[in-house]
Amino acid sequence: MSALLERRSVVARVLAGRRDLAVVGGLGAATYDIAAAGDHERNFYLWGAMGGAAMIGVGLALAQPGVPVLVITGDGEMLMGLGAFATIGAQCPGNLSLLVLDNGLYEETGAQQTHTALTTDLAAVARACGIADARVVTDDVALGGFAERVHRIGNAPSLAVAKIAPSSAPKVLPSRDGAWLRARMRGAFGYPAQ
Amino acid sequence: MWPDEVFAVLKTFDVRQVAYVPxxxxxxxxxxxxxxxxxxxxxxxxxxxxxxxxxxxxLGGQRAVLLMQSSGVGNCINMLSLIRTCGFPFLALVTMRGEFGEFNGWQVPMGGASEAALRLMGIQVARADRAEDVGEVVEAAARMAYLGGAAMAVLFGQRLVGAKRFVE
Incomplete structure (x- = not known):
């Protein structure tokens, strides 16, 4: 049994050396982790729309097939949009990766258990939905393998469920201005704000 | 047929992703x-x-449209926060159930609330109840969404779409 990973270092490791990668962050701690790794014009942070992070990644990945897209979110956010696994399996975008930071807790709301702490195996659900490359990451070697995959375009989507420890890392708050974040990412792809 | 006119409008506006629940x-x-x-x-x-x-x-520079029936409107409510807060253009084409000759009473509560629910979330609502209006109404809504950045829904009335017939 491996020790649990530390969430900030997991996200920093996966984003290290990023070039053209676009990142969608699920609401809550995942967004803080992404911001802590360094703000970027290709980051789009969610402060609401719980359950929507993965599907925003799908729309973005289909629109920009030459750009690697990474969705980073928590187990609670992913559980709310579990159907996205089925849609991603069906669409099979090779430029989409998902990193689920799984602590088995709704840490933002008082550390209540999520279903992953009980009976749900997110990687197994994803595989059963047709996302064949769905890994459970519990050590640095596996994390490094996924980090290498994220920045490439493959033939099919990939998913990593990183088993992370509860965290008391200070909140790092990126912009909450949704319209600005939208305009910024569109600008990064060479499009006008609207 | 009016669905072909809708398709022609989507092509005119270079819509590239068509997301739907059938x-x-x-x-x-x-x-x-x-x-x-x-x-x-x-x-x-x-x-x-x-x-x-x-x-x-x-975000990736493409236009997209969402097709659904009226019962799906209720499933979208909180997610529409994303559209409003970030000012995303939005176009949903909604076929109505539960409002005209509906056999299935289970369709009535959400069908009857769809327009108000969309408006509550700040979505502009247009309606087409006659086949001859469909192209013009969808074109107007697409123009507002894709050129003006508005959040739009077009409801296709059940009288237009036709009530499902069940044989007992």
Whole structure:
């Protein structure tokens, strides 16, 4: 049994050396982790729309097939949009990766258990939905393998469920201005704000 | 046929992603989208996924549309926060159930609340109840969404779409 990973270092490791990668962050701690790794014009942070992070990644990945897209979110956010696994399996975008930071807790709301702490195996659900490359990451070697995959375009989507420890890392708050974040990412792809 | 006019409008505006939960009233439009090499058909497990797809498509510089029936409107409510807060353009084409000759009473509560629910979330609502109006109404809504950045829904009345007939 491996020790649990530390969430900030997991996200920093996966984003290290990023070039053209676009990142969608699920609401809550995942967004803080992404911001802590360094703000970027290709980051789009969610402060609401719980359950929507993965599907925003799908729309973005289909629109920009030459750009690697990474969705980073928590187990609670992913559980709310579990159907996205089925849609991603069906669409099979090779430029989409998902990193689920799984602590088995709704840490933002008082550390209540999520279903992953009980009976749900997110990687197994994803595989059963047709996302064949769905890994459970519990050590640095596996994390490094996924980090290498994220920045490439493959033939099919990939998913990593990183088993992370509860965290008391200070909140790092990126912009909450949704319209600005939208305009910024569109600008990064060479499009006008609207 | 009016679904072909809707398809023509989507082509005119270079809509590239068509996200949908199927409805009989959208069957032909879905078929046209699936057959078009320049369009990506994105079948969903629930309509709120489509709201997020439209946002993601916009981030990546593509136009997208969401097709659903009126019961799906209720599934979208919180996800529409994304559209409003970030000012994403939005176009949903909604086939109505539960409002005209509906056999299935289970369709009535959400069908009856769909327009008000959309408006509560700040979505502008237009309606088409006659086949001859469809092209013009969808074109106007598409113009507002894709050129003006508005959040729009067009409701296709059940009288237009046709009530489902059950034989007992």
């Amino acid at each position: 409805d009989a009233g959208h069957a032909r439009l879905i078929e046209r989208a699936r057959d078009d090499a320049a369009m990506r058909a994105v079948p969903l497990t629930t309509e709120e996924e489509g709201v997020a797809v439209l946002a993601g498509a916009c």
